[in-house]
Amino acid sequence: MSKKTVSIIGSGNWGSVIAKIVGKNVIDNPDKFERTVRMWMYEEMVDGQKLTEIVNTKHENVKYLPGVKLSENVVANPDVAETVKGADILIFVLPHQFVRPTCKHMEGHVKKGALAVSLIKGFAITEDGIQLISNMITECIGIDCAVLMGANLAGEVADEQFCETTIGNSDKKKMGKMLNDLFETSYFRCTVIEDIKTVEMCGALKNVVGIGAGIVDGLNYGDNTKAAVIRLGLMEMVEFGKIFFPGCKMETFFESCGVADLVATCHGGRNRMLGEAVVKSDKPIKELEKEILHGQSFQGPLVAKEIYGMLAEKNMLSRFPLFAAIHTICERKMDPRQFIDCLREHPEHV
Numbered sequence: 001m002s003k004k005t006v007s008i009i010g011s012g013n014w015g016s017v018i019a020k021i022v023g024k025n026v027i028d029n030p031d032k033f034e035r036t037v038r039m040w041m042y043e044e045m046v047d048g049q050k051l052t053e054i055v056n057t058k059h060e061n062v063k064y065l066p067g068v069k070l071s072e073n074v075v076a077n078p079d080v081a082e083t084v085k086g087a088d089i090l091i092f093v094l095p096h097q098f099v100r101p102t103c104k105h106m107e108g109h110v111k112k113g114a115l116a117v118s119l120i121k122g123f124a125i126t127e128d129g130i131q132l133i134s135n136m137i138t139e140c141i142g143i144d145c146a147v148l149m150g151a152n153l154a155g156e157v158a159d160e161q162f163c164e165t166t167i168g169n170s171d172k173k174k175m176g177k178m179l180n181d182l183f184e185t186s187y188f189r190c191t192v193i194e195d196i197k198t199v200e201m202c203g204a205l206k207n208v209v210g211i212g213a214g215i216v217d218g219l220n221y222g223d224n225t226k227a228a229v230i231r232l233g234l235m236e237m238v239e240f241g242k243i244f245f246p247g248c249k250m251e252t253f254f255e256s257c258g259v260a261d262l263v264a265t266c267h268g269g270r271n272r273m274l275g276e277a278v279v280k281s282d283k284p285i286k287e288l289e290k291e292i293l294h295g296q297s298f299q300g301p302l303v304a305k306e307i308y309g310m311l312a313e314k315n316m317l318s319r320f321p322l323f324a325a326i327h328t329i330c331e332r333k334m335d336p337r338q339f340i341d342c343l344r345e346h347p348e349h350v
């Protein structure tokens with residue numbers, strides 16, 4: 001079989017960690033993968049120098065993953081069309097709001113029969129309703145798309161602390177081994193399953209629940225209350241799957257992409273930090289994002305807003321009070337202290 005060329009689209013906090021893993025794995029599997037991994041970077045200046053140039057000379061993403069070396073075969077490129085040209089595997093890892101415009105620039109440059117793998121936790125809202133980002137990628141660039149999601153806080157994975165992840169794809173027999181060779185390491189254990197939609201839906205929704213966990217931290221409630229947020233959040237995730245993603249498999253919630261990612265995010269995620277900050281400050285989310293994350297991005301508020309709009313349109317908000325309250329609090333239209341009442345009066349308790 002011919003060697004596969006791998007490109008990465010995105011180079012933020014998680015994107016850079018994945019570049020570290022994939023960069024090493026292609027070197028370790030020279031019979032399976034081409035050595036050079038092109039990585040698309042949204043170009044920006046850092047201390048008067050282009051970030052792509054810094055990455056290609058220092059082999060470190062000094063802005064989004066400082067202190068972590070990438071192997072020299074990871075080559076940053078500011079041109080997305082050039083980055084994807086000829087690639088057999090396209091790893092998508094960027095905040096979900098940028099996917100569609102980024103794909104536009106790839107038109108006519110994507111190799112036929114290539115495979116996309118989305119690590120993006122979010123949804124797209126279209127005229128027809130809610131859409132998985134993997135489906136949007138397929139629609140935009142005409143290739144199949146697998147997903148990889150799990151309890152994977154980027155900083156801990158960069159430090160090589162043991163964790164698990166879930167890869168969802170449509171044909172485990174055909175693709176499973178190759179995906180494992182590309183992503184798995186001794187500290188990053190991959191489980192391949194054939195249930196893309198549940199894997200991806202969990203990844204998007206857990207960021208909303210993570211904000212809720214931060215709100216109870218900000219209100220100085222303890223672990224029991226946070227556990228209630230996690231449980232009620234999980235119940236809403238399951239309900240959301242039943243209604244909007246028929247065929248969603250219950251057992252997938254027990255993979256790393258499900259309960260484990262929910263727990264990790266509710267304890268150590270950026271979205272949890274946001275929830276806490278929302279209680280302690282009255283600044284708008286965008287301002288908090290700049291102050292807390294310095295260029296990185298919270299995905300939870302956008303997902304909360306998107307699903308709130310859709311649920312409101314369908315008159316279904318009362319079935320998802322936790323999701324709805326988190327959005328309303330982020331919009332500064334509800335006092336965060338009312339969040340506890342929302343937990344108390346949750347339909348799970350009637």
Ligand SMILES: NC(=O)C1=CN([C@@H]2O[C@H](COP(=O)(O)OP(=O)(O)OC[C@H]3O[C@@H](n4cnc5c(N)ncnc54)[C@H](O)[C@@H]3O)[C@@H](O)[C@H]2O)C=CC1
Pocket residue numbers: 010011012013014015016041042043064093094095096098102119120121122152153154155295296297298299
């Ligand atoms: N950071 C983490 O711990 C994890 C993140 N994820 C998911 O991975 C995805 C990407 O997250 P991160 O790599 O952490 O990104 P990030 O949160 O570090 O986002 C910043 C990235 O967005 C880029 N960007 C800014 N403006 C842009 C534009 N107009 N067009 C395109 N790109 C632009 C920046 O250059 C930078 O690369 C998200 O869906 C996130 O939920 C998944 C697992 C872990």
Ligand SMILES: O=C(CO)COP(=O)(O)O
Pocket residue numbers: 121150151152153154207210261264265268269270271272298299
């Ligand atoms: O997805 C993540 C962990 O799996 C990261 O979550 P945050 O974006 O909340 O940090």
